[in-house]
Amino acid sequence: MTAVLLAIDTATEQCSVALRYQDQVFQRAAITPREHSQRVLGFVEEVLAEAGIGLATVDGIVCGYGPGSFTGVRIGVAISQGLAFSHNLPVYPVSTLAALAQQAIRCHAANTIVSAIDARMQEVYVASYQNQNGVAQAMMDAKMAGLSPLTEQPWWPATGQAIVGAGTGWQAYGEQLDPQQQVNILADVTLPLAADMLTLAAQVKPVAAEKLEPLYVRNEVTWKKLPGR
Template sequence: MLLALETANEWCSVALFDGQAVVAHREDNRSREQTRLILPMIDAVLAEQGLNVASLQAIAFSRGPGSFSGVRINAAVAQALAWAHDLPVVPVSTLQAVAQAAYRQHQLTQVVAVLDARMNEVYAAAYQLDAHGLMQPLANESGIEQLAAYDRVRLPVDAEHYTLVGNGSALITQTSAQASCQQLHASSEDIARLGHAAFQAGQAISADQALPVYLRDNAWKKIAEQGASKR
């Protein structure tokens, strides 16, 4: 059984995956409540299945990019639980999880996942469905996670065949791709499926390597600078 965690943006979500399907799931959309919500939600899904953390095979978590505090919370909880119970950890890209959600909810198979990074920038990467029903990054520069200004995002050459998804999709202006599913968010359900596939492929890591990915250097400083610029 794999435990999946997602707090990298404003939603808090946890799920249990048995190798075939999500068997327990909790989600809460209260903004900035992840610290208070995540541990009780983990307890709830484990209790529902009569399990405890020690009985898990692995923990998958959304490692970013996303909200600075949300990504940090997610990595810290995954790391602490894995360390305490000697469990492997599977980091999953938040952008890839958004792409997976686009397939799960809307059957989209070619997307550019875009998240609002604030400060007139977005996080973005392009994905395509593989033969196993998993969204995978394109094997070119558009598939590399990027932090870019709205008009500087690297997009697939055939962008007109891709759908922009995620809460930053409407911000992209220099493309023939169509913005859609703007309210789409990554869920622990998507983290679970991607994380299980990575675990089966031998891509798990130890707890001490479970680090967040921010893409933006010195995020705390830039937030302070942003506030200063408004005064």
Template sequence: MNLLAIDTSTDACSVALLSGGELSGHCRVEPRGHTRLIMPMVRQLLAEQGLAMADLDALAFAAGPGSFTGLRIATGVIQGLAWGLELPVVPVSSLQAVALELAQNHDAGEGDGMAVAFDARMDEVYWGCFQLVDGLPQLLAPERVCPPEQVSLPEGCSRWLAGGSGWRYADCIPDSVTGSVNPPNPALAPDARFVARLAAVAWQQGKAVPAAQAQPVYLRDEVTWKKLPGR
């Protein structure tokens, strides 16, 4: 299987290719540069692996939660490719991708938990708790957006790893949570390589969707816009 994955849900822009069981990819951190960077990065990666767009079997993208603009960019790119190439798409949770990265970075074992938080702006975080089962992070409770003071950890995990930009609000997170996790890594962001790994499993499980059903996951239904002074 040749699976191409992209992620533009944060300031980082990344692409990955899973081909013949081998994983390769590129990542660049350039806020507001996603539209300009993403397709040249895709073409470069395919060229490096000696593949053409027509050789792809499936597409994947980090569907969110994350930056509204970034998610719209990723959705538009992946839908355009899927329609043009007539390929299925696997949407992947951005929080789950970081959970898998946490598990790998810390050599997590079965039963370990991953508490992932993204900065959702407006003094809120996107929050997801996962447990490692058969080597993959499984969601323990619905992903949500809330003030950092309201996050909590489900029971049953042997230890908790923590990461994601939302952990910069650690001072606002309840002591019952911060006291239960390993030192968090606020610099950890979604990476298309981990999106590709999760997507390959989902694809094999028949969870791919047509292009029209490849939609972003915002979690927040409404955005409060502050009117600028004098306007």
């Protein structure tokens, strides 16, 4: 029997919840950057009600644990921990960048994807993925990158296939990140969705609620302490 999983993501401007029950996916999503804490539990109640089940039927929580807005990531992690604690459920931490790549695969059958989320401060969170049997597989760990051509970075995917760009980082800084326009930037894949995190959960090792930690990707130069601090 397929596990009943509840996915939650508040790491970006979009608040997203999805429930997989009996091979169906029930989902809610809204761009509410300052209302995640007010909206997310309502979305949870709505998808459970639509499926006709209670939280006691859920087998695990899938959490979008970053990278993204520090506040948004913390909200998602805290809500996921609270729900998991209440019913002694395992938590499956899924990257928001991986969820973007999975969305690109689902919507466009993309093969090589570079996900980029706007990190503000003239930087982006970025990672690359490969489509392996319909599932996004990471080719590198998430990084913080400045607004310079990503295609010139040593980690850039070496492939003969077309590379697509997914996420708000490409939407905001496409010209700086890809001045030679080598990347097919997807206009309709900008923010991660919890529904795609359900697909990725099968590849993630679950953790106990108290072991769940946010994924903060920091630029080590930016965050280095100044002398005397």
